[in-house]
Amino acid sequence: MFLGSYTLLKESGRIFLEAAPESAPPADVGRAIAEHPGVVETHDLHVWTVTSGFPALSAHVLVEPGGDCHRIRLELENLLRERFGLDHTTLQVEHVGVQSGLEIARRSRPD
Numbered sequence: 001m002f003l004g005s006y007t008l009l010k011e012s013g014r015i016f017l018e019a020a021p022e023s024a025p026p027a028d029v030g031r032a033i034a035e036h037p038g039v040v041e042t043h044d045l046h047v048w049t050v051t052s053g054f055p056a057l058s059a060h061v062l063v064e065p066g067g068d069c070h071r072i073r074l075e076l077e078n079l080l081r082e083r084f085g086l087d088h089t090t091l092q093v094e095h096v097g098v099q100s101g102l103e104i105a106r107r108s109r110p111d
Contacts, residue, residue, distance in 0.1 A: 024084035
């Protein structure tokens, strides 16, 4: 009974703190994304547990100029699902050197 309650408390604590699931340490996940062919860099990586059995991930991924962003995103989603058990992922994939509309708007505003 003690072991069962310890396991329950441990998992509920991880959910409450929105900690990364044990099956998906952020350092390992980030390294796997960055080592994927065509990926130059990943940042703003967040891995957390939404509820029991529901881990989630969000990340910004930069790919090589001319790389197929859609193909790489699909490959990364499969990798994250198969290797780390992450089914709920939000990946913002862009080519290196592409600026977001917000950054462009900020730069074009007169001071």
